[in-house]
Amino acid sequence: MICFVIALKKESEELLKTATCVKEFVLADKPCYSCKLNGKDAIIAISGIGKVSSALTTQLLIDKYNPKFILNFGTCGGMNDSVKILEYYVVEKCCQYDFDVSAIDDVPIGYIQEYNRVYFDAYVNGLDFLEKKNIASSDKFTHKYEDVKTINDMNCSICDMEAGAIAQVCTSNGVPFVAIKGISDVYGNGTQPEQFLENLKKVGKGFPSVILKVLDAIC
DSSP: EEEEOOOOHHHHHHHHHHHHEEEEEEEEEEEEEEEEEEEEEEEEEEEOOSSHHHHHHHHHHHHHHHHHHEEEEEEEESTTTTTTTOOOEEEEEEEETTTHHHHHOOTTTBGGGTHHHHOOEOOOOOTTTTTEEEEEEEOOOOSSSHHHHHHHHTOOOOSSHHHHHHHHHHHHHTEEEEEEEEEEEETTOHHHHHHHHHHHHHOOOOOOOOHHHHHHHHH
């Protein structure tokens, strides 16, 4: 069993078109779909946007299905010119750049004491057909210079609102986490909210071929 955590239904629609034996249900108010993808059993859960919603959904799926992998895919923002709009990347390391207790504990931004780390590893074995990138997550749409600078200083070139939280939950449960991200907007290339709205659907259309290839590689 592979369980998917996806923030927006729009990001999942094209992949669901390739699925068979689709059955819709609700888990803790989250719309979910049981299905087969390339003959593999899968649950696709629409978590909603943000770290709390995605972490909640991830834990529910782990508790109920004990999946082989948790797989997150979706759009994300590019923080520098090392990434390109409408390209897809596999995440190697995740962090949360809005987690900051440096003022009281003299630790780096993103450092979580009980884990003794800033970065959580994602699963990349067999996924060499995708370029690896580090991702920083927060509960806000990132488009301000000071946030972009923080993310780049943390050696991350992409950002979203879910992956860091999902990675933390997967680490706590010992479940491998795979994150595949498509770039909807890049800082410095125009207004990011406008780029995101323009490219959301375009990025979604490209996910099925990428995700099915990922499934073949990890299963």
